[in-house]
Amino acid sequence: MSDFWLHPALILIVGSLLLPVVPARLKKGYLLLIPLLTFLHTISMAKGVFGEVQFLDWTLVFGRVDKLSAVFGYIMSLMCVIGTLYGMHVKEDAQHAAAWLYVSGSLGAIFAGDFLTLFVFWELMAFSSVFLIWFRRQPESLAAGYRYLLVHVVGGISLLAGIVLHCKATGSWAFTSLDVHHPSFAAYLILIGFILNAAVPPLHAWLPDAYPAGTFNGSVFLSAFTTKTAVYALCRGFAGMELLVVLGVVMSLYGVVYAVIENDMRRLFAYHIVSQVGYMVTGVGLGTELAINGACAHAFAHILYKGLLFMGGGAVLHMTGQTRFTELGGLYKKMPWTFLFTLVGGLSISAFPLLSGFVSKSMIVQAGFDHHVLWAAFLLNLASIGTFYCNGLKAPYLVWFGKSHCKPETWERAAEPPWNMLAAMGFTSFMCVFIGCYTPFLYNMLPYAVDYHPYTSYHVSESLQILLFTALAFFVLVKVGKLHPHAGLNIDLDWFYRMGGRAFLWAAKKPIQLTDSFVGELYRLAGLIPLMFSARASGRFDNRVIDGAVDGLAETVRGIGSRLRFVQRGQMQENLAFAFAVTAVLIVIFIFAYNTFAQ
Amino acid sequence: MKLARLIEFLRDHLKVVVRVCLVALALLVLLDALPAVVDKEHAHTWVEHVPGFWALFGFVGCVLLFVLSKTFGHFGVTTREDYYDE
Numbered sequence: 207m208s209d210f211w212l213h214p215a216l217i218l219i220v221g222s223l224l225l226p227v228v229p230a231r232l233k234k235g236y237l238l239l240i241p242l243l244t245f246l247h248t249i250s251m252a253k254g255v256f257g258e259v260q261f262l263d264w265t266l267v268f269g270r271v272d273k274l275s276a277v278f279g280y281i282m283s284l285m286c287v288i289g290t291l292y293g294m295h296v297k298e299d300a301q302h303a304a305a306w307l308y309v310s311g312s313l314g315a316i317f318a319g320d321f322l323t324l325f326v327f328w329e330l331m332a333f334s335s336v337f338l339i340w341f342r343r344q345p346e347s348l349a350a351g352y353r354y355l356l357v358h359v360v361g362g363i364s365l366l367a368g369i370v371l372h373c374k375a376t377g378s379w380a381f382t383s384l385d386v387h388h389p390s391f392a393a394y395l396i397l398i399g400f401i402l403n404a405a406v407p408p409l410h411a412w413l414p415d416a417y418p419a420g421t422f423n424g425s426v427f428l429s430a431f432t433t434k435t436a437v438y439a440l441c442r443g444f445a446g447m448e449l450l451v452v453l454g455v456v457m458s459l460y461g462v463v464y465a466v467i468e469n470d471m472r473r474l475f476a477y478h479i480v481s482q483v484g485y486m487v488t489g490v491g492l493g494t495e496l497a498i499n500g501a502c503a504h505a506f507a508h509i510l511y512k513g514l515l516f517m518g519g520g521a522v523l524h525m526t527g528q529t530r531f532t533e534l535g536g537l538y539k540k541m542p543w544t545f546l547f548t549l550v551g552g553l554s555i556s557a558f559p560l561l562s563g564f565v566s567k568s569m570i571v572q573a574g575f576d577h578h579v580l581w582a583a584f585l586l587n588l589a590s591i592g593t594f595y596c597n598g599l600k601a602p603y604l605v606w607f608g609k610s611h612c613k614p615e616t617w618e619r620a621a622e623p624p625w626n627m628l629a630a631m632g633f634t635s636f637m638c639v640f641i642g643c644y645t646p647f648l649y650n651m652l653p654y655a656v657d658y659h660p661y662t663s664y665h666v667s668e669s670l671q672i673l674l675f676t677a678l679a680f681f682v683l684v685k686v687g688k689l690h691p692h693a694g695l696n697i698d699l700d701w702f703y704r705m706g707g708r709a710f711l712w713a714a715k716k717p718i719q720l721t722d723s724f725v726g727e728l729y730r731l732a733g734l735i736p737l738m739f740s741a742r743a744s745g746r747f748d749n750r751v752i753d754g755a756v757d758g759l760a761e762t763v764r765g766i767g768s769r770l771r772f773v774q775r776g777q778m779q780e781n782l783a784f785a786f787a788v789t790a791v792l793i794v795i796f797i798f799a800y801n802t803f804a805q
Numbered sequence: 806m807k808l809a810r811l812i813e814f815l816r817d818h819l820k821v822v823v824r825v826c827l828v829a830l831a832l833l834v835l836l837d838a839l840p841a842v843v844d845k846e847h848a849h850t851w852v853e854h855v856p857g858f859w860a861l862f863g864f865v866g867c868v869l870l871f872v873l874s875k876t877f878g879h880f881g882v883t884t885r886e887d888y889y890d891e
Contacts, residue, residue, distance in 0.1 A: 466874035467883055542808040575849040591866040667843045668859045674830055675863035694883045704889060
């Protein structure tokens with residue numbers, strides 16, 4: 207243990223606090239410097255347990271650096287560099303500060319060795335990330351942000367309740383693997399907190415509600431940190447819990463179905479976060495070394511290609527003001543490089559050979575086959591068809607090709623984004639290719655030793671067949687005229703709390719207000735009128751009887767007062783002496799009287 | 806903008822591109838049937854040994870997902886855009 211250990215999150219926190227005082231001409235350099243420092247520091251940290259702090263009766267552990275937390279720390283801090291570069295031209299300091307605090311929350315939760323530290327950073331994530339939605343400054347963003355916050359507060363309460371019960375039962379605050387075969391009530395509460403952040407249905411609706419409402423660059427951050435920090439927490443606490451296999455497979459298909467019918471580009475990508483995190487959750491549920499490696503590898507690859515997709519979607523939003531397919535189309539002439547980079551993201555998420563998804567996703571599917579959970583493996587392959595259909599084909603086709611639905615002003619505005627956005631997309635594209643081609647880079651970082659080779663002839667043949675024949679089916683659908691974008695909204699489970707909120711408002715307006723006015727009327731009739739009557743009666747009594755008596759009394763007092771006035775001259779000492787004298791006389795009288803009556 | 810020109814070029818020769826792609830697809834299934842090229846020793850189920858099984862899986866799966874999702878949408882899930890507006 208070293209005496210001094212610098213938490214990487216601290217660099218970002220201090221960096222964001224100093225942001226407003228940095229001179230404007232140094233700002234861009236500073237914006238790159240802080241995330242780079244954080245990244246370099248994170249990847250150079252030695253393994254071990256650091257930053258133990260004694261607080262009251264508890265031992266807080268801020269720095270548990272092992273292989274599992276290190277791989278997540280690596281990708282989170284790298285994504286912070288990419289995301290900041292992407293939004294570097296944004297002038298508002300608060301947006302960068304919110305993003306950095308969000309990342310620091312994620313890093314803090316990942317390196318936390320105890321539940322309390324985990325919880326504090328977990329909440330920091332929720333409360334800082336909501337600003338990335340609010341800064342869009344649209345009415346729907348404000349509302350979506352509040353819903354996001356409310357849902358996360360509920361998840362946070364469940365997590366905290368679980369933590370407290372768990373620690374009371376076990377006597378330890380350490381964040382280690384929980385008993386997944388006989389989970390306690392506390393473990394379930396903690397699990398609810400985790401899977402809410404991982405957007406596992408039915409607790410997922412906040413994600414496709416909030417992420418498309420964020421700023422063009424804020425959603426790039428959002429797409430990376432909350433769900434994958436939850437995947438880390440699940441890997442740490444719930445590896446091997448069979449329930450998660452079912453939930454994971456369900457969510458991988460659930461996201462696909464909604465993405466197929468979605469009209470908004472960024473919401474389509476958001477539904478595919480749900481779908482892709484489903485693979486990771488399945489991996490956690492399988493719990494074998496290969497599956498956990500797969501979950502971590504897939505989280506790593508996913509953060510990059512999903513960030514890339516959101517960067518593509520953000521670029522379209524930033525440059526055209528539109529994200530709906532019914533308002534876009536034919537943009538390849540205006541934004542060809544954005545198209546290419548988004549396509550790389552779309553092919554990576556679809557697990558095309560030589561791209562990142564191919565080397566990561568297949569580990570989880572392989573683990574499913576090895577574990578003889580054949581249904582899960584086949585259904586995950588089915589989900590990957592939908593993944594390619596939506597991200598690799600539908601979205602690029604409807605935005606950059608197909609029939610142009612652009613309004614003249616949209617078409618006029620459309621152009622390639624600023625250099626920093628293109629650079630961020632270019633670098634991320636490179637990373638997707640690099641990870642896909644040079645497997646040791648990612649595999650050597652994983653928690654367990656990897657004995658897995660993705661590039662076997664059978665696996666390549668299997669993947670290419672699935673993907674290319676999906677493409678064939680897609681173009682057949684285009685050819686028969688089935689692929690027109692339709693304006694519309696898809697109702698998801700957020701309906702319940704949206705309508706629940708509305709029912710509450712209605713209840714507040716109608717029945718509660720009605721009851722209130724009824725009670726008011728009752729009060730007026732039964733209370734106020736008799737009260738007024740009695741008040742008038744007592745008023746008359748007061749006028750004639752009491753006033754007479756009081757006036758007489760007042761007259762008497764005034765008479766005495768005017769005589770006493772001569773005694774009272776405003777001298778403090780005299781007054782005190784007089785008061786003491788009267789007191790002394792009273793005491794003497796009292797003692798005499800007491801003695802007389804006591805005998 | 807060279808990239809845009811490349812895309813234009815491919816679009817101008819769409820028929821050739823489509824033909825090349827179709828040949829590639831056929832080749833893919835053909836190669837899958839040759840044990841010397843694609844070693845299926847590690848396949849887990851008997852269906853995987855059927856040549857072109859995954860090709861069929863991809864095509865049918867895609868159409869199925871499309872049809873099922875659209876049907877799901879038609880059951881009242883897809884609604885007007887201002888549904889939540891007051």
